[in-house]
Amino acid sequence: ATVVGAVLDAQMHEPEWERGRFPFTLPEVWRDLNAVLFMAPRLAEIHAGHLPKLPPDLAARFRVAVREAVVAVDRRWADEVFDVHRDFKAYSNIFILYIQALMMLGRCLDDERLRRDGEAQWIRWFNHVSTYGIDEFCSPTYNGVVYAGLLGILAATRDGRMRKEISLTLNHLCALQHAATHPVLRLGVVGTSRDYRQFVHPGGG
Numbered sequence: 001a002t003v004v005g006a007v008l009d010a011q012m013h014e015p016e017w018e019r020g021r022f023p024f025t026l027p028e029v030w031r032d033l034n035a036v037l038f039m040a041p042r043l044a045e046i047h048a049g050h051l052p053k054l055p056p057d058l059a060a061r062f063r064v065a066v067r068e069a070v071v072a073v074d075r076r077w078a079d080e081v082f083d084v085h086r087d088f089k090a091y092s093n094i095f096i097l098y099i100q101a102l103m104m105l106g107r108c109l110d111d112e113r114l115r116r117d118g119e120a121q122w123i124r125w126f127n128h129v130s131t132y133g134i135d136e137f138c139s140p141t142y143n144g145v146v147y148a149g150l151l152g153i154l155a156a157t158r159d160g161r162m163r164k165e166i167s168l169t170l171n172h173l174c175a176l177q178h179a180a181t182h183p184v185l186r187l188g189v190v191g192t193s194r195d196y197r198q199f200v201h202p203g204g205g
Contacts, residue, residue, distance in 0.1 A: 020072030
């Protein structure tokens with residue numbers, strides 16, 4: 001309860017465009033928009049399975065905090081500008097966390113709008129990576145984030161087509177990472193990149 005209370009204390013409530021956001025560091029050094037996406041699975045887990053274990057006043061605060069977190073998730077891309085051909089996303093991993101947040105919060109709150117938004121954004125992400133590939137080419141760190149996010153989405157969706165596409169993407173990630181890893185040394189044998197497409201001509205993949 002002490003930890004949960006401290007986390008809720010850090011959540012922002014004003015100004016309006018920051019409502020529901022969590023800082024990545026305390027004190028906040030830079031305005032990070034992703035912390036709420038990383039926290040969403042834990043918020044959903046506590047909301048769905050552990051609220052009765054919290055003191056009543058803290059449980060009430062937590063319910064409000066989750067609703068405000070939904071506001072921050074909804075606004076994640078509201079004031080960020082991207083280069084042409086990026087289809088509204090900076091990195092594959094963060095957009096996957098965005099979809100996971102919509103799906104998991106939608107499930108725990110029984111909110112059909114969030115679930116439908118998550119499924120729609122999945123189509124967008126899947127079409128994007130089917131055309132351009134995963135933005136973080138063979139990055140063990142970022143591919144790990146994508147992999148975990150895909151598993152979270154898989155657990156949260158009941159849509160058969162979406163589940164098949166997620167499984168296909170998981171298999172692709174595994175094959176790609178293994179192909180680029182030395183079988184004995186277990187080290188990458190090719191260059192990896194956080195954002196390889198910055199070295200590619202716009203629209204060139």
